[in-house]
Amino acid sequence: MAAARAAIMAAVVLLACAAYEVSAQPRRLPGNAQVFRPKKFGQRDQAFNCNGTNGRQETCFCDKRCPNECIMECPGCKSFCLCDFYPGVVCGDPRFTGADGNNFYFHGKKDQDFCIVSDADLHVNAHFIGKSNPTMSRDFTWIQALGIRFADHRLYMGAQKTVKWDDDIDRLELTFDGAPIEIPVKDGARWESAAVPGLTVTRTAAVNGVTVRLAGVFDIMGKVVPITKEDSRVHNYGVTEDDTLAHFDIGFKFHDLSDDVHGVLGQTYRPDYVNMLSVTASMPVMGGSPSYVSSDIFATDCTVARFGRNAGIAMVTGSAN
Structure with missing residues (x-):
């Protein structure tokens, strides 16, 4: 049963x-x-x-x-x-669900960028924001933005800093190769790239929710959410009146990653990945953050970086439909 x-x-x-x-x-x-x-x-x-x-x-x-x-x-x-349950999901004080179905925390550090997925043809960094807690040895952290590299392109997804949260106001910031992505504020509204076949952004709600898709490569669903006063009270986050710490709940689906993929989440997609985290912990924590630090949101200089080892992504995007 x-x-x-x-x-x-x-x-x-x-x-x-x-x-x-x-x-x-x-x-x-x-x-x-x-x-x-x-x-x-x-x-x-x-x-x-x-x-x-x-x-x-x-x-x-x-x-x-x-x-x-x-x-x-x-x-x-x-x-x-x-x-x-859902592999590839990242929520809250970053709680990842790996491709093996196991949950784990990766706290990182506020105001730094970390390599989440790095493959020969795809690289995804996450920018962490957070609050310091003097009673703890780490920061409370959340993912505020993603920097996505493929071929010669750069895609940015960000949650704008928000002092007072309003469910009806869009706090998403989206750019492609430095230019803003403009999408009507309407559930189901869609943007399609003229430069890259198969690259689309579709709103999953009128505001604050989108799915970004590169056909044959990835689907990324992002939802901007705040830290509420109640969240702060319950978890002792220490949120102040000047910032609701708007951040992303994110879902990833990757297609055709190589066996050499790495990164905080990416490594769990490797066929030789062995979960070395504590199975007795209520929520295991992945350490080794220095191996995943990137110098900025689009940098591919983390220790475990794989990006750029070949140029296969150009063939994928060129033939997508």
């Missing part, structure tokens, strides 16, 4: 994550599971009506680890976070 239930939940999560694939057609979730997204960030304990046994409705709530979006299994009010 346990194995069957795990298989069912894995299928539920893959269906719920259809937004990560621009080309995916809308599909129905099984009748006993629904995605719950509260309307306003930071309003915790918002009730979700779940059809229970004997036709009665149950009042359910998202797990406190993912109050802004969760999968609710009915009946029984079982709540799950997407980050617990």
